[in-house]
Amino acid sequence: MGAMSPEDHMQEPPYAQWEDRARELVVSTMVQRDLSYKDLARLLESYGIEESADQINRKINRKRFSAAFLLACLAAMEVETVPVF
Known part of the structure; x- marks a missing residue:
């Protein structure tokens, strides 16, 4: 995700960039670990x-989930650090 200036973000809802980033974190981690949504569901069961x-x-695709859900997904996929930007 490329950095956007604060002015660029004035045209979109205030949380849009963060919702995009949260989705990107989950999806990119799933791709890196070759996980399907079914795999993630199984990991979250624990x-x-x-x-x-x-x-x-x-x-995830609606980009409407809580920070708690994001953290649970990342923990389930054993992510130790997260780049915010």
Whole structure:
């Protein structure tokens, strides 16, 4: 994700860039680890999160999920550090 100036962001909703970044973090990590949404659903089960692969797919693609869900996904995929930008 390329850096955008604050002026560039004035044209979009205030959280849009962060929602895009959150989705990008989850999806890029899944690609790096060769994980499907079904795999991620299984990994999340060990954290007590029971959602179907379809539910997770929709949630991620809509870019409407909580910070808690983001952190749970990253933890389930054993991500230790996250680049914010």
